[in-house]
Amino acid sequence: MTARLLATRYTTSQMTYDLCRLRLNGLIRRIEHTHTYVLTPDGIKVAVFYTKLYPACSGRWPPPTSPRLQPAYARR
Numbered sequence: 001m002t003a004r005l006l007a008t009r010y011t012t013s014q015m016t017y018d019l020c021r022l023r024l025n026g027l028i029r030r031i032e033h034t035h036t037y038v039l040t041p042d043g044i045k046v047a048v049f050y051t052k053l054y055p056a057c058s059g060r061w062p063p064p065t066s067p068r069l070q071p072a073y074a075r076r
Helices: 004-005 013-022 041-055 070-076
Strands: 028-030 035-037
Touching: 004 013, 013 028, 035 041
Parallel strands: none
Antiparallel strands: 028 035
8 A cells, every 4th residue: 555655666674664763763652462553642743743844845835715814925
């Protein structure tokens, strides 16, 4: 599934490396006796931050329907 999202090959070695880096940085933790990972509170904050940052970097910020859109900004 991950390979389809990335449109490229994604090996188990790459997945292991990525999970290890996320765990060492405190963004995820492993549930004992399973192969399942969950986000830590810091991981949730980082995920929300990047979710909000992406539209700003893609040139679509603020959204056109945003109530906080300033009239001067809308005219530009």
